[in-house]
Amino acid sequence: MTTTKESAVSGRPLIGVSTYLESTVSWGVWQLPAALLPAGYPRLVRAAGGLTAMLPPDDPAHAASVVARLDGVVVAGGPDVEPERYGAVRDPRTGPPARERDAWESALVEAALASGTPLLGICRGMQLMNVALGGTLVQHLDGHVVRTGVFGTHAVKPVPGTLYESIVPDASTDVPTYHHQAVDRLGRDLVASAYAEDGTVEALELPAPAWALGVQWHPEMGEDARVMAALVRAAS
Secondary structure: OOOHHHHHHHOOOEEEEEOEEEEEEEEOOEEEEEEEOOOHHHHHHHHOOOEEEEEOOOOHHHHHHHHHOOOEEEEOOOOOOOHHHHOOOOOOOOOOOOHHHHHHHHHHHHHHHHHOOOEEEEOHHHHHHHHHOOOOEEOOOOOOOOEOOEOEEEEEEEOOOOHHHHHOOOOOEEEEEOOOOEEOOOOOOOEEEEEEOOOOEEEEEOOOOOOEEEEOOOHHHOOOOHHHHHHHHHHO
16 A cells, blocks of 8 residues: 555655445456445546545544545445434335445544545545534435436536535536435535535535535546546645
């Protein structure tokens, strides 16, 4: 793993990205448990000028020491956040729990916020940021998944005066999307910084001086690197 000192010498900030943890993954002749990350994430970090370190689930007690070695943190997309984490009764349409990821990534969020390390949440990552700060989620939302396993596209509009609007000032931007849950009540100090046409919160953030932004869509599935590039600049 590249150290922060090495990333400083290279001039490319080290961005830690959380990973999936799957019980069975097949490649070549192997079928084994694996921590994995879709290739779009490191590709987007690289395009934005950063280096990627994968952060598979670990003991949450180690999160602060891991974040201390990084220049920025990305909490990646993935399975639904367990509703018990925000005091809700499980909806039958909510997916199975990913408790190791929930615990580890919540600790990463808390460590990044406590240390002032730039933080970007993507899809599930944005939702987990909201939950970590005391917010809640809508457990099922129609219209934001076109077909199982297929990314759709819809427009998002920034809120004037927000960090997100300073990064993507377009009046409306089409983004790659795949989610059936969304932010309900915002967590402590968070503000909504972009909306879909149906009123769904599509981005949220903490006010300055923090650099903490969540987006509900999947920038790693598109060509627009502006959000990741902003994280990398902040991490510099």
